[in-house]
Amino acid sequence: MTLGADVIVFLVCCKRIKRLKILCTVSAIGHGFHLHLEASKQQMQLKLRHQNVILQQHLQQELVSFQEQVAELQIQVDTSVKAYWHQHRARKKYLWKEKTSLTKSVFFAGACIVKHSESYRTGAFICLFTLCWEYVRSPDVILQRDNSPGNCWALRGSQGYVVIKLSKVICPASVALDHISKTDSLTEEIPSALKNFAIYGMKEDFEEERTFLGEFVYDKDGSPNQMFKLEVANLEHFGYLQLRVLSNWGHPNYTCIYGFHVHGDPVLCTYW
Numbered sequence: 001m002t003l004g005a006d007v008i009v010f011l012v013c014c015k016r017i018k019r020l021k022i023l024c025t026v027s028a029i030g031h032g033f034h035l036h037l038e039a040s041k042q043q044m045q046l047k048l049r050h051q052n053v054i055l056q057q058h059l060q061q062e063l064v065s066f067q068e069q070v071a072e073l074q075i076q077v078d079t080s081v082k083a084y085w086h087q088h089r090a091r092k093k094y095l096w097k098e099k100t101s102l103t104k105s106v107f108f109a110g111a112c113i114v115k116h117s118e119s120y121r122t123g124a125f126i127c128l129f130t131l132c133w134e135y136v137r138s139p140d141v142i143l144q145r146d147n148s149p150g151n152c153w154a155l156r157g158s159q160g161y162v163v164i165k166l167s168k169v170i171c172p173a174s175v176a177l178d179h180i181s182k183t184d185s186l187t188e189e190i191p192s193a194l195k196n197f198a199i200y201g202m203k204e205d206f207e208e209e210r211t212f213l214g215e216f217v218y219d220k221d222g223s224p225n226q227m228f229k230l231e232v233a234n235l236e237h238f239g240y241l242q243l244r245v246l247s248n249w250g251h252p253n254y255t256c257i258y259g260f261h262v263h264g265d266p267v268l269c270t271y272w
Helices: 002-101 139-143
Strands: 112-116 125-128 131-134 153-156 160-170 172-178 196-202 211-217 225-229 238-245 254-257 259-264
Touching: 112 139, 139 153, 139 160, 139 259, 153 160, 160 259, 172 196, 172 238, 211 225, 238 254
Parallel strands: none
Antiparallel strands: 112 160, 125 131, 153 254, 160 238, 172 225, 172 259, 196 211, 196 238
């Protein structure tokens, strides 16, 4: 019985020793895994720091490159703007010299409208106390030099005419037509601008037979003030001119004329 008990005790001790070995092995494995995990964590942190440094350097290089591109683009924009304004001023100076070289416009010395087609009626009325009358802008406005938006004569439809009695008999060299530019329009379009038009001359009576002086096209994308050289410039003298509108740029109801001016010189007339 004593031997059997010793055997049992021995077996129990063996089991305990085996269990302790297993626990020690598991503990050692856990400690090793913990050490490996810490090492991996440190390596990952070092790698992330290195990548962060590389990324910052790359971003810094990209930022410097972008700033250089912006500076270069700014230089190009400044150069283009300066060139545009230089050309714009040169063109205005050229047009002014061209107009004055063809002598003064004859409208500012007593020219007047003697006949015109039907004006466009807006339906607007002006009332004073109990009196009301329809407001229609006079075609005489085209003899002025005021291209403020809306300060124009609107003829009904896309075709019509206006006859001007010149302040003196001249040999006309060119005519100038004014309109607002697209940038001055609220819609950035000018469909009411005339497109195709013709110029006729009459010598002493606006009811007499007309002399054809040319047919032209007003460029809606061009300068607001455009000049057109007449075909028989400086060959005949006239006391009346007719502007005949043949079409506009698409407006179905009316055509606007902001300014119409004639240039010529009486000393060039052949009969003088």
